[in-house]
Amino acid sequence: MHNAQPWEFRFLRGDGAFHVRADLDRAMPRTDPTTRALHLGCAAALFNLRVAAAHAGWTPVTELLPDPSDPRLLAVVRLTGQAPPEDDLAPLYPAIHRRRTSRQPFSDEAVPDAIRDGLRAAALLEGARLAFPDTWHLQTLLDSVRDAEGRDAQDPAAEEELRRWVRAGTDAARAARDGVPVYAFGPLKERGGAPVRDFAGREPLPGRGTAVFESAPQLAVLGTRDDRPRDWLVAGQAMERVLLQATLDGLATSLTSQALERPEVRWITRDPESAMGFVQMVIRLGYGPSGPATPRRPVTEVLTID
Template structure:
């Protein structure tokens, strides 16, 4: 199929898949522009959806946009294209995060297309997971998935996990006493039938999950101090299974690498039958983020803490209409 034969319906479908990616507080801070003449997508950062208090360097924003970029690559490969990607192609335009050029037919050995069924099945789960241990073979496959994107995924030992959990609790306490952080979180929370029914972004109350009574699972409570009628209180897993995703350096290009690796791992985990959630609280405070790193690891910077296990998948969360995030020229 020649590039110029890509019609608007196909372009829209590709972006719908891309926009199913996770992002901090489901802010969906991305924009897509498709150029018909050369069959390229421009993936841009929407800085109007940045979070100055929680994400002042826009690291998390880059991770979310990169996850959407990875979904776009997967969707393009599934549709029969080879997506050729260039990160940060224009130093004078830092909001232009990537250019994806669709060329030819996808090679038979393509490893992206098989991930496509997981795009719409992957949802963040804030539910308790069972204590069933994830097999080493699956962990090895997830680590290999991260390596394919140029990042590293490690499964910490119990000592490091406890350090991570302590860091998350420290960050939670800081957030609770930081009015700016509380207000920023409140901006992205959708509570009540009317608010969640009209919102195309943010975290709706039905996705908060139950209130944690006991257990060590690092799950952000989006309700804060606001009581929700009918919300149950349950026991979470006592020994959460965590993975840390990291990169050698900590620059915008590394964040884009990490975000793509994060999404590849999440999609592969979904195909493997795992439930997943992301934990970033401890990475939002620079002085706390540093101690999330394992000093015995070659990983320079932790970009995301991932919780994996066997349990219910989370519900789908709202998505912005495609015409809000896509321009076709």
């Protein structure tokens, strides 16, 4: 959430293993009280680590939540041998550097069924499910997002937590190492149904343009059967695999989590006829600008080598 980058990596030379840990100083207790979203974000970074290891010729063997006495230790990734010829991770590597969150309008061009099937398969490879809602479910999702946005607008604590991660001024955006800089806000939505979080809030931004967004946004819901920390880690890796595959397929993407941040709204997002027990993320996808790169913390802040 909000490009908080709540992860820490520790590499143990003797074991040839990475420890992936949660940085709770970057948690969001108001909008993510269970740290579900934090787990998803860390798991996305974990998946990128697996892809990078495979690209470098290693086989990453991953164990989730290996130590019950240390819940901040989310995963251990051991690098073993050479990647097998049939490895399906390494081809995703170029997309790590290309993937962006786009808060720009997408076209109304439909995503082909073959690409949708590939994205579903990508989620299944990580133990999660990806579904494309029908018209009724799509409208329910959009109504849920609007409901959550309205509640957030009346919640000073939620607004304050959001402002912590906004880099609105030019100097702040230029110096940012995390958060959402002003150049990534995207245009103000003039009309259209696309669920895009407005990081500007109620503050007008000089020179910010307006745009008409797609009237019928194409959304996918990613979920799991259960809703425990391990499921969140599974979902986060599946989410990143889907996003990387979508990038390779030429799609622009953004994430929509507003309706999932409130328990009283989140349950409505699920299709009761689906085998998916819990929706973990809503993904907007389509054809359009990929969006600008957002800042990243220096490697020295997130990686320790022992």
